[in-house]
Amino acid sequence: MTKTVNNKAWFLVLPVFLIVAFSAVLPLMTVVNYSVQDTFGNNQFFWNGVGWFQELLDPTTDLGGRFFDSLWRTLLFSAIILMIEVPLGILVALSMPREGWTVALSLVLMALPLLIPWNVVGTIWQVFARGDIGLLGWVVNHLGIDYNYTGDPLDAWITIVVMDVWHWTSLVALLCYAGLKSIPDAYYQAARIDGASRWAVFRTIQLPKMRRVLLIAVLLRFMDSFMIYTEPFVLTGGGPGNATTFLSIDLVKLALGQFDLGKAAAMSLVYNLIILAICWVFYTIMTNVDAQKERVEA
Amino acid sequence: MARITLDHLAHAYRPDPQGPQDYALKEINHVWSQGGAYALLGPSGCGKTTLLNIISGLVRPTRGRILFDDRDVTDLPTEARNIAQVFQFPVVYDTMTVRENLAFPLKNRHVPRDKTAQRVEEIARLLDLTSVLGRKASNLTADMKQKISLGRGLVRSDVAAILFDEPLTVIDPHLKWQLRSTLKEIHRALDITMIYVTHDQTEALTFADKVVVMHDGAVVQTGTPDELFERPAHTFVGHFIGSPGMNILPCQVEGATAFLGGEAVSLQRHYRTLNHSERLELGIRPEFVQLQPKGSGLPVRVRRIDDIGRARIARVEMNGRMMAASVPENLSVSGDEASLHLDARHIHIYADGHLVSGEPMGGQTA
Numbered sequence: 001m002t003k004t005v006n007n008k009a010w011f012l013v014l015p016v017f018l019i020v021a022f023s024a025v026l027p028l029m030t031v032v033n034y035s036v037q038d039t040f041g042n043n044q045f046f047w048n049g050v051g052w053f054q055e056l057l058d059p060t061t062d063l064g065g066r067f068f069d070s071l072w073r074t075l076l077f078s079a080i081i082l083m084i085e086v087p088l089g090i091l092v093a094l095s096m097p098r099e100g101w102t103v104a105l106s107l108v109l110m111a112l113p114l115l116i117p118w119n120v121v122g123t124i125w126q127v128f129a130r131g132d133i134g135l136l137g138w139v140v141n142h143l144g145i146d147y148n149y150t151g152d153p154l155d156a157w158i159t160i161v162v163m164d165v166w167h168w169t170s171l172v173a174l175l176c177y178a179g180l181k182s183i184p185d186a187y188y189q190a191a192r193i194d195g196a197s198r199w200a201v202f203r204t205i206q207l208p209k210m211r212r213v214l215l216i217a218v219l220l221r222f223m224d225s226f227m228i229y230t231e232p233f234v235l236t237g238g239g240p241g242n243a244t245t246f247l248s249i250d251l252v253k254l255a256l257g258q259f260d261l262g263k264a265a266a267m268s269l270v271y272n273l274i275i276l277a278i279c280w281v282f283y284t285i286m287t288n289v290d291a292q293k294e295r296v297e298a
Numbered sequence: 299m300a301r302i303t304l305d306h307l308a309h310a311y312r313p314d315p316q317g318p319q320d321y322a323l324k325e326i327n328h329v330w331s332q333g334g335a336y337a338l339l340g341p342s343g344c345g346k347t348t349l350l351n352i353i354s355g356l357v358r359p360t361r362g363r364i365l366f367d368d369r370d371v372t373d374l375p376t377e378a379r380n381i382a383q384v385f386q387f388p389v390v391y392d393t394m395t396v397r398e399n400l401a402f403p404l405k406n407r408h409v410p411r412d413k414t415a416q417r418v419e420e421i422a423r424l425l426d427l428t429s430v431l432g433r434k435a436s437n438l439t440a441d442m443k444q445k446i447s448l449g450r451g452l453v454r455s456d457v458a459a460i461l462f463d464e465p466l467t468v469i470d471p472h473l474k475w476q477l478r479s480t481l482k483e484i485h486r487a488l489d490i491t492m493i494y495v496t497h498d499q500t501e502a503l504t505f506a507d508k509v510v511v512m513h514d515g516a517v518v519q520t521g522t523p524d525e526l527f528e529r530p531a532h533t534f535v536g537h538f539i540g541s542p543g544m545n546i547l548p549c550q551v552e553g554a555t556a557f558l559g560g561e562a563v564s565l566q567r568h569y570r571t572l573n574h575s576e577r578l579e580l581g582i583r584p585e586f587v588q589l590q591p592k593g594s595g596l597p598v599r600v601r602r603i604d605d606i607g608r609a610r611i612a613r614v615e616m617n618g619r620m621m622a623a624s625v626p627e628n629l630s631v632s633g634d635e636a637s638l639h640l641d642a643r644h645i646h647i648y649a650d651g652h653l654v655s656g657e658p659m660g661g662q663t664a
Contacts, residue, residue: 189356190389194450195377195406204391204402 034265052266063263067270069242070250077157077246078225081164085221086214088165089172094206096177110170118167122234125163129235149236153243156236160244163231168221175217179210212289219282226275247271300366300380300458302330302353302491307362309348315360322348324516325362330459330493335485337506338495341538345515346495350461353493354381366458380458382451384465388443392436396427399435400449407454414453421452424484441473445480452484459491466501478505499539511535527583528644533651536581542611542622545587549580551647554659556580559617561596566642567656576649584611584622586644589629595637598623603631614638 035052037045058064096106116124129149131137140147149159183205191201229248232238238245238253245253251271255264309323318324323345330336338346351357353364355376363372371379391399397418404414422428425445430438435446444465451460462481466474482505485492496502502509503523510520511534519531530536536544550557551572554565558580572578589600589612598614603625610625614636623638625631647654 184387186385186387186389189351189354189376189383190385190447190450192356192376193354193381193383194403196402197406200406204393208391208393 031265031268034261035269036262038262048262052262053270056263056266056270063267066250067247067267070245070247071274073244074226074228074246074248077161077164077228078222080161081168081225082218082221084161084165085169085172086218089169089217090176090210090214092169092173093176093180093210094202096173098181107174110174113167113170116167118230119234121163121167122231125159125166125231126235129159151240153240156240156244160232160235163235164225164228167231168224172217172221175213176210179213180206183209212286215282215286215289219279219286222278222282223275226278300491301332302459303363303365304328304330304349304353305363305365307349307352307359307364309345309352309357309359309361321360322515323352323359324514326517328510328517328520330491332458332491333489334491335482335505335507336491336493337502337509338493338512339497339499339502339509339538340512341497344512346512347463349512350383350463350493350495353459354383354461355379356383380454380456381461382448382454382457382459383461383463384444384447384451386464386467388440388447388468390435390438390443390446392434394435395431396422396433396435396438396446397431399446400427400431400453403450403454417453417455421449424452424487425449425480441469441477444469444477448481448484452488452490457490459493462492462494462496464496465494466496466498474501481505499541503539511538513538529646529653530581531653533579533581533648536583536646540583540585541606542584544581544583545621545623546648547580547616547619547621549578549647551578551580556645556647558596563596563640563645564642565645565647565656566659567647568659569647569654569656572647572649572654577651579648579651581646581648582640582644584624586641587621587623588639588641589614589623589625589631590637590639591629591631592633592635592637595639597635597637600631600634600636612636 036048036050038048038051039045052063055061055063056067059068092110096110097103113121128134129137131141131148137147137149146152147155149155187205188201191205196204227248228246229252232244232246233249233252236244238249247267248271251264251267254260254267304326306325306327307323308321308325310321312320315321326349338349340346348357352359355371355374355378359372363370365371366380391402394402400418400421401414404417409417418431419428422431425448427442427445427449430442435443438446448460448465451457466477469477478501481492481494484490494502494505496505503526507522508520509523509526511518511526511532513532513534519526519535521529521531526535526539530539530544533544533546537546547558549563551565551569553570554568556563556565563580596616598616598621600612600614601620602613604611604613610627612623612625612631614621614623616638621638647656
């Protein structure tokens with residue numbers, strides 16, 4: 001096929017350029033602008049060069065120490081919920097019914113947590129986990145376990161992790177379920193004839209077929225958890241102390257609590273770059289998988 | 299190695315079958331003898347895949363028994379039967395190499411490693427897969443993958459029968475012949491019972507020694523390709539096998555004469571015992587109907603003449619009914635009026651769809 005060259009076509013993408021410029025590029029440039037300046041209020045700004053960045057990336061300074069603490073906290077949180085939600089999601093998907101009226105029922109039940117607004121999820125768990133009136137907190141305390149998510153850092157972590165697992169495992173499960181549904185019956189029948197065990201069926205048929213959706217699930221869950229804000233903000237507000245202060249919460253504290261616009265701008269740019277870098281890694285992996293697939297089909 | 303016996307077998311997918319209309323597979327009694335090459339032929343939805351899945355144990359029959367030799371395997375799960383099955387769409391384990399694919403059934407059955415390796419090499423040589431043994435199975439073409447699925451059945455030394463469920467559906471036409479002859483070679487080499495399900499009569503007739511024709515959940519005829527062609531036991535077989543299929547015409551029969559509309563056709567057999575409440579039909583294959591110039595024989599109108607390569611077939615109309623007839627090489631038809639000559643030795647009479655044998659006249663047999 002030959003392409004005709006017509007430069008007027010650029011006008012067709014102009015609206016998109018304008019929208020992207022106003023919604024993304026201009027605000028981002030404002031942030032870049034802040035990140036190289038310091039202000040003492042009064043709308044007066046002073047040039048600071050890369051000073052904020054130097055401070056931010058140096059763990060011995062106040063700003064850097066705080067940044068790396070939040071960063072490790074966030075990465076730890078992402079790692080924990082991925083390690084729980086991915087296997088659990090696969091397990092749930094494997095035990096979901098394949099046909100009959102129970103399919104619709106389980107799909108609706110699975111989708112419910114995904115439909116609840118995030119701050120409502122936070123509120124639900126805030127009440128649910130309270131020691132005095134919350135069903136969960138009250139029961140756990142009466143079982144003789146000392147549990148108080150507002151006072152004990154470990155309890156706070158456990159509560160946030162459980163909340164996230166409750167909220168998002170069904171996303172992983174639904175994605176895996178879609179992957180499982182795409183496997184033709186003949187594969188299972190062939191495996192039975194070949195005498196494959198349940199584990200062998202999982203390893204040789206189900207897991208390879210789920211690889212692609214699993215990658216997407218991991219990407220989505222990683223990004224979401226890495227940027228998590230609303231639920232822990234509502235549940236613990238970042239506390240006790242700074243125990244659950246994730247990067248996003250820290251950023252808001254810095255920018256809107258302390259009004260340190262320069263530091264906050266530098267932090268958000270680095271945060272942004274980290275996310276972009278991770279996205280790029282995932283993108284590369286996914287396109288590699290695709291390329292392999294194409295070679296298979298060719 | 300085994301003889302497979304189907305004893306009063308029937309299957310309904312509904313849990314509470316009320317009458318014959320609920321059965322996907324009507325009662326069937328059949329013996330597949332050891333080492334035979336069978337084809338199970340029928341249009342889509344006639345129950346042939348159901349029958350295949352019952353034999354392999356993927357479906358449990360509603361009624362009846364399956365015997366391998368004299369052992370009742372009706373309640374045995376698939377993996378406990380000595381059966382291999384090749385599916386319509388090739389099934390390979392994507393993450394494994396061809397060698398691992400072939401070894402998989404043996405590995406699952408805890409066969410010693412050296413024995414497995416030796417057997418895999420053997421089967422790979424037989425299927426011409428030796429050169430790709432080290433490659434990932436997912437990167438191969440459909441016919442290679444289908445060979446791997448077949449190979450996974452063949453590696454097991456205990457396999458008594460291999461079932462094929464339309465195995466050539468996704469194979470390129472020019473490779474179909476090749477793969478089919480591979481199958482025939484393997485059948486000759488290994489003395490394994492093969493049951494081959496297809497809706498393609500060419501595949502069935504070229505592959506099998508014996509063809510089982512199914513229609514609407516029931517077996518209508520079992521026979522060699524020749525028998526199916528020469529003496530179709532049912533009008534369905536006559537119509538389904540052969541291209542074009544048999545001409546089936548409503549008729550009346552008196553003694554040794556059939557009447558097609560007003561025209562009398564003399565037969566070679568007597569039909570004295572026909573019950574006149576039954577629907578009578580005359581069947582004759584186009585190969586035995588000759589188009590002739592107008593005058594001698596049944597008067598017809600020629601609608602169209604098709605050149606189908608090895609012969610010319612005329613589509614003619616007689617009393618408002620379409621028929622097919624062969625056109626002799628030297629005949630050129632002018633105008634649309636012609637007549638037909640029917641070869642009396644190849645005329646069959648059907649009552650309600652079933653072949654009526656009649657009695658020979660003067661010691662002759664048709």
